[in-house]
Amino acid sequence: MDRMFRVLAFWTGIFTVMFYIGDMQKTAVLFLVQTVFFLTVSYLKLSERMYMYLFGAYCTVFFIGFTWYTEFILVPGFGH
Numbered sequence: 001m002d003r004m005f006r007v008l009a010f011w012t013g014i015f016t017v018m019f020y021i022g023d024m025q026k027t028a029v030l031f032l033v034q035t036v037f038f039l040t041v042s043y044l045k046l047s048e049r050m051y052m053y054l055f056g057a058y059c060t061v062f063f064i065g066f067t068w069y070t071e072f073i074l075v076p077g078f079g080h
Contacts, residue, residue, distance in 0.1 A: 001051035005042035009035050 012035040019028035041054060 001048050002042045002045065005038045005051065009038035009042060012038060 012031050016028050016031040016035055019025075019031060037058075041051075046054070
């Protein structure tokens with residue numbers, strides 16, 4: 001399971017680079033934080049159950065944050 005967290009760190013790292021190149025610094029920093037989190041957790045040598053709990057907690061925080069963002073921050077429109 002620790003390898004899957006390294007895979008998640010790899011992909012969030014790729015997204016970090018792409019967002020940075022695309023001149024989206026705030027999003028790049030957000031994904032950089034996620035990359036560091038996944039990479040750090042992957043080297044802790046936790047049990048399978050603990051990795052699953054951490055991933056479930058990560059998903060819960062993500063879904064709550066994404067729902068809050070789309071409900072209260074995102075302004076619908078057709079562009080600028």
